[in-house]
Amino acid sequence: MPQRAATVVGGGIGGLAAALALHRRGWHVEVLERAPEFTEIGAGISLWPNALRALEVLGLAGTVRSRGAVESAGAVRDHRGRRLSRTDNAEVERRFGRPLVVLHRADLLRALAEALPGDRLLPGSEVSAVRDDGGHPVVGHRGGESRPDLVVGADGLRSTVRRRLWPDAPGPRYAGYTAWRMVTRPLAEPPGEGTVTWGRGERFGCTVLPGGRMYCFATASLPPGTPSEPAEHAELLRRFGSWPDPVPALLAAVPEDAVLRHDLYDLPPLPSFVRGRVALLGDAAHAMTPNLGQGACQALEDAVVLAHCLDGTPDVAAALRSYDLLRRPRTQAVARRSARLGVIGQLSWPPAALLRDTAARLAPARLTLRAMTPVLGWTPPGDRTTTGDGGND
Template structure:
C-alpha cells in the first residue's frame, strides 16, 4: 500500500506540530515555508497545561519543558503595582497535570523541526495557490507543484490556503490595540514572579525565560498602521509610555537591547463556517487567529495538530476525517477566540470609573474561582486521554 502524503503550508508552530503528528503515524509529509529558514526571532511564548498535553501526545513535552522556564507564580497587578490576582504554578500543575512553561519561540520550533526528517522541510517555498485540477489536489509553489492526498493550511493570519479555498471568508479584523514584544538581556536578579500590569488603555507584562532573561510585552490602544519600522524608535516609545511604571518595569526596559523591539498590530479572525473543505484543512491562525490575551494562540494550534492527526489515524476517507476534526475544533476555538477578545477589551479599558470597577472586581475574585474559570481552556487533553482537571469544582 503506498504511503499517504500530506502537504503542510506554513512552517510555524502549528504546521510543524501537524507534520510531526502525521509523520509519527506513517504519513509522508512536506512542510512548505515561505521564509528562507525555519525559525522565529525575538519573542517568547507561554505554553499552558493544555499545550503541554498536546506536546505530550507528540512525545515532546519533556524536551520542551527542559528548554523552558517554570515560574513559581504570577498574576495581574494594577497601575500602582498592587496585586489584583495571583496564579500559583504548583496549583496549575495539580489541577491540570502540567505547569505554565515559557520559552523562546525559536527553541520550540527547533524541538519540532528536529522531530522531522530533514528532507520534509522545504524553506523558501512560497505557496501561490491551492486547487483541484479534476485529477486531484494541487499545491502551486515556488519549487513547482505538489499533489498530496491531504493539504493542511497552517500559513497564518493572512493564509493563502484560506484565501484560495475559502474565498468568501471574511478577512482579519483589527482588535483596536498594538503590541510590542521584547526579550531582555540576562539579569543578575530577575523578578521571582511574572505579571501583567493593567493601566488605562495600556498594559505591560513580563515573565521569566531561561538564563536570567525576561520576555516582556506591552499593549496600547492606538490606530492600526502606526508602527515606525525602527526598533530604536519603538524602544523610545516604550520608554516614554512605560518608563515610569511600577518596578520592575523600568529595570526591565533598561535591560532590553534597543535593536530588539518588535511591534505588531493585533488582529483576530471572524468565525469561519468550517475548518475543512474536502481534503483541505485549516489550523492555527489560518483557521482561528486570536488576540494573545489568554496566551492561547500557539496552544490552540498545538491542540489542532494533535486532533487532526487523531481524526486521520486509520481513516480511509480523508474528507470524512476532516469533518470530524472540524466538529471537534471549531466550537472550542471559537469560544476561546471570543473569550480572549473580551479579556482584551477589559484589559484595555481607559475610562477611569471603568478601570476602577475592573480592578476592584479582579481584586475581589478568589484565586480558586479564577482557576475554576480557566478549566474549560486549560483542562483539555489529547483525544482519548483522561481529563486533565484533577479536582472537582468543590475543591
C-alpha cells in the same frame, strides 16, 4: 493501506506540529515554508497544561520542558503597582496535572523541526496556487506542483490557502491595540514571578525565561496602521518608563534594537475549517489575540486532533469533517474569551478601569482557575487522565 502524502503549507509552530503528528502516524509529509529558513525571532511563548499534553502526544514534552522555565506564580497589578490577583503555578499543576512552561518561540520551533526528517522541510517554497482537481488538492509552489492526499493550511493570519479556497471569508479584523514584544538581557536578580500591569488603555507584562532573561510585552490602544516610531525602545520608555517596578528595570535591560511591534488582529469565525481534503489549522483557521496565551497552544491541539481523526481511515474528507466538528467550536470559543479579556485589559475610561481593578482584587484565585478549566483541562482524543468540558462558552 498505502502510505499517504500530506503537504503542509506554513512552517511555523502549528505547521511543524501537524507535520510531526502525521509523520509519526506513517504519512509522507512535506512542509512548504516561504521564508528562507525555519525560524522564529524575538518573543517568548507560554505553554499551558493543554499544550503540554499535546506535546506529550508528539513525544516532545520532555525536550520542551528542558528548554523552558516554570514560573512560580503570575500576578496582575494596577497602574500604581498594587497586586490585584495572583495565580500560584503549583496550584495550576495540582489542578491540571502540568505546570505553565515558558520558553523562547525559537526554541519550541527548533524542537519541532529537529524531530522531523530534514528532507521534509522545504524553506523558500512560497505557495502561489491551491486548487481542487476533481476532488484532489493541488498546490503550486516555487519548487513545482504537489498533488498530495491532504493539504494542511497552517500559513498564518493572512493565509494563502484560506484566501484561495475560502475567497468569501472575512479577512482579519483589528483588535483595537498594538503590541510590543521583547526579550531582556540576563538579569542578575530577575523577578520570581510574571506580572501584568493594567493601566488606562495600556498594559505591560513580563514572564520568566531560562537563563535569567525575561520576556516582556506591552500594549496600547491606537488606530490601526499607526506608523511605527523610528526608535520603538524610546517610545516604550516614553509610555512605560515611569510605571511601577519592575517595568523600568526591565526596559533598561532590553537591547534598543530588540523591540518588535505589531498591530494585533484576530479572525472572524469561519463556518468551516475544511474544504474537501484541505484543512486549516492554527492562525489560518482561528487567529486570536494573545490575551490568554493560547494561540500556539490551540495550534498544537489542532495538530494532534487532526492526526487522530485521520488515523486508520482511508476517507480523508470524512476525517477532516470530524476534525472540524472537534476543533471549530472549541477554538472559536477560546478566541472569543481572549478577545473579551483584551477589551477588559485595555479599558481607558477611569471609572470602568477602577471597576475592573476592584473586581479583580475581590475575585478568589480558586474561582479564576476554575473558570480556566474549559481551556486548560483539554485532553487529547482517547486520553481521560484530566477532565475538561472542551472549552465552550
